[in-house]
Amino acid sequence: MPESIAITGAAGFIGSHLVDYFLAQGRMVTGLDNFSRGTRSNLASALQNSRFRLLEVDLADPLAPAACDLDGVAELWHLAANSDIPAGTADAAIDRKDTFLTTCHTLELVKRFGIKRLCFASTSAVYGDLPQTLDEDSGPLWPISNYGAMKLASEGAISAAVESAGFQALIFRFPNVVGGRATHGILYDLIGRIVIGQKARGGIADLEVLGDGSQRKPYLHVSDLLAAMLHISAHASGPRNCYLIGPQDDGITVREIVAAILAECAPGLPARYTGGARGWVGDVPRFQYSVAKLAALGWTASMSSSQAIERAVREVYAELKQPCS
Numbered sequence: 001m002p003e004s005i006a007i008t009g010a011a012g013f014i015g016s017h018l019v020d021y022f023l024a025q026g027r028m029v030t031g032l033d034n035f036s037r038g039t040r041s042n043l044a045s046a047l048q049n050s051r052f053r054l055l056e057v058d059l060a061d062p063l064a065p066a067a068c069d070l071d072g073v074a075e076l077w078h079l080a081a082n083s084d085i086p087a088g089t090a091d092a093a094i095d096r097k098d099t100f101l102t103t104c105h106t107l108e109l110v111k112r113f114g115i116k117r118l119c120f121a122s123t124s125a126v127y128g129d130l131p132q133t134l135d136e137d138s139g140p141l142w143p144i145s146n147y148g149a150m151k152l153a154s155e156g157a158i159s160a161a162v163e164s165a166g167f168q169a170l171i172f173r174f175p176n177v178v179g180g181r182a183t184h185g186i187l188y189d190l191i192g193r194i195v196i197g198q199k200a201r202g203g204i205a206d207l208e209v210l211g212d213g214s215q216r217k218p219y220l221h222v223s224d225l226l227a228a229m230l231h232i233s234a235h236a237s238g239p240r241n242c243y244l245i246g247p248q249d250d251g252i253t254v255r256e257i258v259a260a261i262l263a264e265c266a267p268g269l270p271a272r273y274t275g276g277a278r279g280w281v282g283d284v285p286r287f288q289y290s291v292a293k294l295a296a297l298g299w300t301a302s303m304s305s306s307q308a309i310e311r312a313v314r315e316v317y318a319e320l321k322q323p324c325s
């Protein structure tokens with residue numbers, strides 16, 4: 001009988017794709033989510049599958065570990081977190097609770113049920129605003145958002161727990177991830193505004209874009225992210241290991257992303273940039289990943305940042321255009 005998997009943040013953008021992947025592999029999957037950002041529609045297919053079990057739980061609640069039964073789970077993928085970085089900057093309690101406490105309580109579950117492996121969704125935000133090309137050993141690690149700070153604190157808590165509980169921890173530092181089922185992010189926000197205007201029939205006069213458009217970051221399609229994580233989990237060794245996951249290019253600018261959105265969704269609509277190098281407080285306007293460690297393990301992305309954006313624009317637009325059910 002294949003070993004059972006648990007996924008926190010299962011109803012979210014990336015978590016729901018992981019749920020579907022493992023179900024397609026014939027695995028038993030337990031999804032944990034409080035639906036603060038995730039949606040039942042992301043789990044529409046999983047909820048029809050008898051091998052899927054949903055635990056609706058707030059993992060920031062200190063009572064959560066006692067309330068969850070993960071007996072028989074061999075591997076836990078921890079993706080639950082706050083994904084709204086500006087909200088976490090405005091109110092530090094949001095990331096303390098949804099990004100850090102969820103990790104602490106997930107670790108209690110790992111210990112209580114003797115889970116053998118924890119896979120953790122970390123982020124480029126742990127680096128703060130470092131000028132150099134980032135690799136797994138870059139530093140100092142001085143995050144500039146509460147989100148990045150609580151992800152870094154989570155990495156530390158996971159490392160310490162490995163020592164006391166003896167499981168394997170794989171830490172994946174994602175770049176920006178795009179694709180269908182997005183619950184947030186630049187494509188979701190900008191295409192969402194265009195679609196709301198189109199549904200109201202009047203349209204919008206212009207598309208407001210935060211910053212001056214020169215921000216440049218790497219983007220990965222969610223299908224490539226899953227392929228990379230699964231490759232790492234099959235091949236990485238050691239009690240704790242960390243990988244940067246990204247495309248093999250130096251990213252794409254916000255202006256290029258806006259051009260791709262307008263070409264697909266609203267040809268002729270003007271873009272209006274609010275100005276300034278950063279989109280918001282806590283935004284890291286440019287970063288670049290070295291993915292040499294991942295390449296040495298035998299994996300490279302199938303899509304460039306531009307190709308990932310082009311595909312994701314079509315996917316997100318098609319989803320958001322659907323009439324609300």
Ligand SMILES: NC(=O)c1ccc[n+]([C@@H]2O[C@H](COP(=O)([O-])OP(=O)(O)OC[C@H]3O[C@@H](n4cnc5c(N)ncnc54)[C@H](O)[C@@H]3O)[C@@H](O)[C@H]2O)c1
Nearest residue numbers: 009011012013014034036037038059079080081083121177
């Ligand atoms: N999408 C990206 O570009 C990106 C980049 C870097 C890192 N990450 C990380 O990847 C993971 C998944 O991101 P995503 O884009 O799918 O975000 P998402 O917001 O779509 O998914 C996160 C899920 O966690 C759930 N959640 C939040 N707080 C919870 C709580 N207290 N208890 C239970 N569930 C809770 C939400 O309801 C949501 O379904 C997150 O940890 C995120 O920080 C994402």
